[in-house]
Amino acid sequence: MPRRAALRFVISTFLLSSAWQPATAGIVDPLMWKNAQPFDGATQGPAFQTRLNSDILAERLRSRADLGGIEARxxxxxxxxxxxxxARVLLAILRAVQSDVEAxxxxxxPDAVGDARLPEVELSIARALIAREEGTLERALMAARRAVALDGSHPYAHNVLATVVYRRDGPAAALTHMERAAELAPDGATYWANFGATLAEAGFLDRAQSALTRAVQINPVACDVLLGLGRLDMLRVQPADAAQSFSKCLAVQPDNADAARGLAxxxxxxRDFENARAVLDRYAGVIPDAAMLRVEAALRAxxxxxxxxxxxxxxxxxxxxxxxxxxxxxxSDAEAALSAFEKIAETPAGRLGAVAATLALGGDAPEGLVEEGAEQALFAAYGHLANGAPEQALAALNMASYAVPGFAIDGLSEADLATIAPETARAMAGPLFLRLSLTGGAAPQLRQIAEANPDDVLATFFAAEAAARVGAPSIDLLDSAARIAPHFVVxxxxxxxxxFAQREARGAFEAYGAAAKIRKDPDVLxxxxxxxxxxxxxxxAEAAYRAFLTVQPDSYIALNQLAWFLAVRADDLSEAKELAQKALAFQPGNAAILDTLGWIALREGDVDLALKRLEAAATAADGGAPEIELNLVEALxxxxxxxxARAQLAPIVMRVKDTPLQQRADALTSRVTP
Structure with a gap:
């Protein structure tokens, strides 16, 4: 399993240094009480009227994690x-959520409470939140557990317990209570948002997407929800989508600091630096580290x-x-860089920066560097190359997998490294650190080195990778690297x-074919x-699918892909059915697998079974796979x-217009036209 590229992780995530915490303040409803049905004050005494109103506030807290009306009401x-x-305890809960522990x-x-009777569950919740904000997590845990013990069906109690567990033990430990809160309050957008965000933190991105989608369905303009979606998109390396979510939150809450910072x-x-600067200027008053983010934007640009x-x-x-x-x-001032990095040498980024600057200045990489992480191993390898030791360099590179995305040494040999001059190895140190720290200037510096050393496959690869990352031309460098070392898989x-991105099928086919001869990578296959x-x-094609299945025999994707190929292209329905049924056992209800089984049934003449399978596939796809819907039309x-068939086909025709599916849709239209 590849080791995490620590420096890239540090540089990217220090931007997210405001650690996410599950939302506890709930959804602020601007219409709170404005449109509420009036109470019949003529038939109820003031005390009862007041009590009734506070109970409604408590129910909104319970069912929706909504604290929006408490401040005023x-x-x-x-x-x-x-x-x-x-009312007293609810106000205490609100103050604790706002980190106003004293209030x-x-x-x-006791003097403030007087003769008032405090509800035990809400009181335990308030005490848990106060202790949590004070940092006394064991006390907070005891109070939150008491709230859950008193009322195990109270979603907000589970939510608060989850936030305490999150702070003490991390996101994975908090999942059980986050999920329980969402189950108990199926219409509580905040609960689903918290559950989704916690899933994302724990690495369950697909489940996180489902939970957050549920939250959006409940309340599409809730900032808690939108912030969760934004963070999920950031974890999925989809910053443009994240920016949309953060922007939507700001449209609802213009002073939301988390959304403003998230957007920046x-x-x-x-890499939208112009708009990032505009956001930092506009929200400078609410983003506490706007100055640092401005510098980061400038460095990356x-x-x-x-x-x-x-x-x-x-x-x-x-x-x-x-x-x-x-x-x-x-x-290109290695001495100044070394002086700066040495001041923070106790940090991983500072230590690695000092190593890069030291190599550039003619020094050596420290002993044991290769054991510290993938990026450190990369600089250890260049330290060996700077000392004319390609064998040790190759061993170190083997530990540097994924120092940049996709990097691995498959197909690379000691002979490929023997041509790298020591001075070239040292020249690479600074630009490589720039690349790993996402700093601008890496791509042109690496290209300059590669062009000056046309037989250096490593320099050429890193120059191509850096160019591709910033959207600069890279195919000339990749072709050069393939000429130098055609066996270098990456x-x-x-x-x-x-x-593939350029839709040049033959070129992609040949390149992937060359890679597959050296390494059986599932995505490539x-x-x-x-x-x-x-x-x-x-x-x-069949050989590739079978190789994929050999590498991942329990992959429903591999099983279904080969099954579809055999059913459609090889006319082998028996093996196709066996593979697709095995795939369905691994992934019940999967639209693509049901589609395959439906098509096989249609080919075998079992029309009733085909319709059953294809209707289930279309339902599972939920409008996201028009090719499945066209298969259903065929069966009808x-x-x-x-x-x-006509009713099913009519809405599809417009959706597939000007796509590769239009020809088939037109052919089916002609078959159903009276």
Whole structure:
């Protein structure tokens, strides 16, 4: 399993340094009480009226995690009736959520409470929140557990317990209670948002997407929900989508600091530096580290002047010295970089920056560096190359897998490294650190080195990868690397990816084919099979799918892909059915597998079973796979159900217009036209 690329992780996630915490403040409803049905004050006494209102507030807290009406209403209720214990405790909960612990405690002091009777569950919740904000997590845990013990069906109690567990033990430990809160309050958007965000933190991104989608369905404009979606998109490396979610939150809550900062970070990650600067200017008053983010945007953009000006406004500390070191390397000043990095050498980023600067200045990499992580191993390898030791360099590179995305040494040999001159190895150190720290200037510096050393496959690969990352031309470098070392798998994969993105099927097919001869990578094999089908290279396509299944025999994707190919292209329905049924056992209800089984049934003449399978597939796809819907139309035609076929086909025709499916849709239209 590849080791995490620590420096890239540090540089990316320090932008997200405001650690996410599950939402506890709930959804602020701007219409709270404005449109509420009036109570019949003529038939109820003031105390009962007040009590009724506080109970409604408590129910909104319970069912929706909604604290929106408490600020104004609970205060008013207490003024009307100081003995309203529920209003008092709800206000204490709100103050604790707002981190105003002193005010929360004051509300619960015996002198303030007087003869009021405090509801036990809500009181335990308030005490848990107060202890949580004070950092006494064991006390908070005891109070939250008491709330759950008193009322195990209280969603907000489970939610608070989850937030305490999250702070003490991390997201995975909090999942059980987050999920329980969402189950108990199926219409509580905040609960689903918290559950989704916690799933994302724990690495369950698909389940997180489902939970957050549920939250959006309940309340599409709730900031808790939108912030969760934004963070999920950031974890999925989809910053443009994240920016949309953060922007929607700001449209509802213009002063939301998390959304403003999230938007700035997302735009920086998306390399939309102009809009990032505009956001930082507009929300400077609510983003506490706006100065640091301005410097980060300038560094990533390669704007040395703006970075220099911004660094002058930063406070002393790790972020400032890291920025200074990166700026110095951008300006090819290794001595200044070393001076900056040495001041933060106790941090992983500072230590690695010092190693890069030391190598550039003619020094050696420290002993044991290769054991510290993938990126450290990469610099250890260049340390060996700088000392003319390609054998040790190759061993170190083997530990550097995924130092940049996709990097691995498959197909690379000691002979490929023997041609790298020591001075070239040292020249690579600074630009490589720039690349790993996402700093601008890496791509042109690496290209310059590669062009000056046309037989250096590593320099050429890293130059191509850095260029591709920033959207600069890279295919010439990749072709050069493939000429130098055609057996270097990662180069062929990158070439295949380039041609695939450009819709150059033959080029992608040949590049992926060259890669597959050296390493059986599932993603490459799937694409190789699809391209083989497109180009009429059926033997190669089948071989690719079978190789995929050999590598991952329990993969429902591999099983279904081969099953579909055999059913459609090889006319082997028996093996196709066996594979598809096995796939369905691994992934029940999967639309693509049901589609395969439906098509096989249609080919076998079992029209009733075909319709059953294809209708289930279309339902599971939920409008996201028009090709499945066209298969269903085909089955309806065979079954003689022309009216249903026409009704099913009509909305599809417009959806597939000007797509590869239009020709088939037109052909089916002609078959159902009276």
């Amino acid at each position: 609970a205060t008013e209720l207490l003024q009307l009736n100081p003995a309203d214990g529920m 929360a405690r004051a509300l619960l002091e 970070v997302a735009l920086i990650e998306a 390669g704007n040395a002047d703006a970075a220099q000006a911004g660094i002058l406004k930063m406070e002393e500390g790790t972020s400032r010295y890291l920025a200074l070191g990166r700026l110095a390397l951008m300006q 180069v062929q994969v990158m070439r295949g990816n380039h041609f 799937v694409r190789l099979g699809l391209l083989g089908e497109t180009l009429g290279e059926d033997a190669a 035609i065979v079954a003689g159900q022309m009216d249903r």
